[in-house]
Amino acid sequence: MAGLSPSERRLQKELMSLMKEPPPGVEVDFDLAEQNLLHWIINMEGAAGTLYEGERFQLQFKFSNKYPFDSPEVTFVGNNIPVHPHIYSNGHICLSILTDDWSPALSVQSVCLSIVSMLSSCKEKQRPPDNAFYVKTCNKNPKKTKWWYHDDSV
Amino acid sequence: MSSNTTENAKHSAEHPDGDGAGATDEDKKDDRMFECNICLDTARDAVVSMCGHLFCWPCLHQWLETRPNRQVCPVCKAAISKEKVIPLYGRGSTKQEDPREKVPPRPAGQRTEPEPGSTFPGFGFGGDNGFHMSFGIGAFPFGFFTSTFNFGDARPSPAPRGTQQHMEEQFLSKLFLWLAVLFIAWLILA
Ligand SMILES: [Zn+2]
Ligand SMILES: [Zn+2]
Numbered sequence A: 001m002a003g004l005s006p007s008e009r010r011l012q013k014e015l016m017s018l019m020k021e022p023p024p025g026v027e028v029d030f031d032l033a034e035q036n037l038l039h040w041i042i043n044m045e046g047a048a049g050t051l052y053e054g055e056r057f058q059l060q061f062k063f064s065n066k067y068p069f070d071s072p073e074v075t076f077v078g079n080n081i082p083v084h085p086h087i088y089s090n091g092h093i094c095l096s097i098l099t100d101d102w103s104p105a106l107s108v109q110s111v112c113l114s115i116v117s118m119l120s121s122c123k124e125k126q127r128p129p130d131n132a133f134y135v136k137t138c139n140k141n142p143k144k145t146k147w148w149y150h151d152d153s154v
Numbered sequence B: 001m002s003s004n005t006t007e008n009a010k011h012s013a014e015h016p017d018g019d020g021a022g023a024t025d026e027d028k029k030d031d032r033m034f035e036c037n038i039c040l041d042t043a044r045d046a047v048v049s050m051c052g053h054l055f056c057w058p059c060l061h062q063w064l065e066t067r068p069n070r071q072v073c074p075v076c077k078a079a080i081s082k083e084k085v086i087p088l089y090g091r092g093s094t095k096q097e098d099p100r101e102k103v104p105p106r107p108a109g110q111r112t113e114p115e116p117g118s119t120f121p122g123f124g125f126g127g128d129n130g131f132h133m134s135f136g137i138g139a140f141p142f143g144f145f146t147s148t149f150n151f152g153d154a155r156p157s158p159a160p161r162g163t164q165q166h167m168e169e170q171f172l173s174k175l176f177l178w179l180a181v182l183f184i185a186w187l188i189l190a
Helices: A006-020 A030-035 A108-120 A131-137 B002-014 B019-033 B057-066 B143-149 B164-189
Strands: A026-028 A039-045 A056-062 A073-077 B046-049 B054-056 B085-087
Touching (some): A039 A108, B046 B057
16 A cells, blocks of 8 residues: 555545445446546446336546545446436536535545435436537536536435 | 444354454444544544544645635535644654645644634624725715724724623624615615
């Protein structure tokens, strides 16, 4: 653990604790993360009893060397992007803790749990109303988007 | 609660004479209690916020620098500031680490008595930082008011905070401010 930067050291700790006590429905690709601590892929299952039951999703986390002071860049990737009012078809997620409300006390695990609960509380599967426009015009990095956090209840 | 009890039960099942295992578990939990909420290491140059959350001073300092105009506790989002953190000095905590990089020295512990609450419960603005306002309209006879607008600032001979006189002065300055605002509104609308 000698040559690690502070960000990597913290990510290493998070990785260890996710390995020891994996949260339900969330599964880190440990091999990938160990190769490069700044880039994680997480497999996520739609929780039972929700609209996403039985679906599988992939989340990508990219960390800068300012993590945890700087929030991770989190997007859905792969061929199944959940259909949800706050998730764009390009995988970008409108979730305030990923930008404005980020805090260094949050973690990969707490972000995953927020996303799981965001999915779980969804009542109707639909894309955000501005999906077509946003997907055409947005920056590749969702953190560059100036999000307008409409409605936290969904 | 319930998960705790089941865990304990599991341990005693695995180790019938299980004191040893239980103790290490407890030790681990104790260690985690003193982890910095930012780097997740045992806090060094530890400070605690008014809301009770523990950090390394270098970690917390870096966070405060990251968002200078919105300084909140990373854990509970309470307002937080450099001046209002308390350093923790444990026994035998004399410099085992080199002070990190260029982080300013940890704020010193203070022995002042708490100030009696002095916020005036009126007109929701002003706040702790003092309220500054000046009018650029020369023609108005507001020279009289302007000095009262800087309430929150140290004035030549402010009454001691918390006293009746202080409260009255606060009230008066706010009253004048409101009169001025109303007057201007009236000028504009009329
Ligand atoms: Zn720390
Ligand atoms: Zn706090």
